[in-house]
Amino acid sequence: MILISILLIILCCIIIWRASDGFEAASEYLGRNLSDGVRGATINAIGSSMPELFTTLFFLFVLKDKDGFSGGIGTTAGSAIFNGMIIPAVVILVVVLKGLTSYVEVSKKVLLRDGISLLICEFVLIFLLGGSSLNWIHGLVLMALYAGYSIYMLSSMNSVEGEEEDNEEEDDEDGEESAGFFMSLITLDLEPIFIKDKINSKSGWSLLIFAMLIIGSACLLLVKSCEWLGEELNISIYFIAVILASAATSVPDTILSMKDAKKGNYDDAVSNALGSNIFDVCFALGFPLFLFTIIYGPIEMSIETVKNISELRILLFILTFVAFIIYIAKRKMGIISAVLLILIYIIFTVYILGRSVDLEWASQISKTLQSIDAIVDTFRFWK
Secondary structure (H helix, E strand, O other): OHHHHHHHHHHHHHHHHHHHHHHHHHHHHHOOOOOOOHHHHHHHHHHHOHHHHHHHHHHHHHHOHHHHHHHHHHHHHHHHHHHHHHHHHHHHHHHHHOOOOOOEOOOHHHHHHHHHHHHHHHHHHHHHOOOOEEOHHHHHHHHHHHHHHHHHHHHHOOOOOOHHHHHOOOOHHHHHOOOOHHHHHHOOOOHHHHOOOOOOHHHHHHHHHHHHHHHHHHHHHHHHHHHHHHHHHOOOHHHHHHHHHHHHHOHHHHHHHHHHHHOOOHHHHHHHHHHHHHHHHHHHHHHHHHHHHHHHOOEEOOHHHHHHHHHHHHHHHHHHHHHHHHHHHOOOEOHHHHHHHHHHHHHHHHHHHHHHOOOHHHHHHHHHHHHHHHHHHOOOOOO
16 A cells, blocks of 8 residues: 555555646746836746645545645645755756756845745744644635735736737647647646637636646545555655645746746746745635635644644744855855755754654754744734
């Protein structure tokens, strides 16, 4: 059963990866009038973060209450750490190793805008989710936070010219040479199914919605597979979600950022990762929490669940801050920056694995993180 669960998780990764090509084509067209990294932080980020939203929804509504919420926050927080470390590192390595450039330079405006916004959102998450009971107000505050960020992004962007209209037909020949509707469906080559001649708003939205349905189905299977694996290994679903579910749901973010980087759109490549994190922390967690508690009432969490998610929130903020320093320390990010980011993620993964089997050194780090949360708790005035 362990092997089957692992194979199913891998299958989910492949399905999400294939369907993300449809995301990329649709979001690129629908966000053609956005500029200054705004497309990466909004359209691309929302589209590629649908797996996190679906997975959190399914964790809550399939597993229910404390197990579901711990799996959901494990997925969103783990995905945020993956996005913040691995995606920028992959972007750098792809363009450098392919010889496209020797470094990646991202606009300081984009880094400061999205990086500071992300840190604020993560701080609010730490401050907001205190105690053992969660209700719809917590979800509403998180969603409102994302709404404020989106309004700011769209209102502050510069106008762009419509130069991308010329690019609409560049993939037409690929569509004409496809092996037919059935083969395209089997291989999840979604573009030829929805884009016959050239992409327009109708076909773009149809492609985006269908890709979302495919990814949503894969996320449901992912949740069940994580549950089965946790039961077989006798490990909390929280730890499975933080490592495996978060990495699987981050596939679209990674692919979109890689494609943007290959085109030289470094602002979009990095802002997609940071914008996805903001979406994950605020909406992909807030909306399922709001919806679930409106229907079923407050979520009452066990002491162990409160402990796990409180330390994860603190760790998320610390690692994001460290990554932010790496982003802005130098104007140009090269191989050294990529290696540092990957090393941070490896350390995080080793820590989570150590916590899952109660290793002494991991428990000591956990106590330190808990003490930080205890200090924050003294400022939670509503308790």
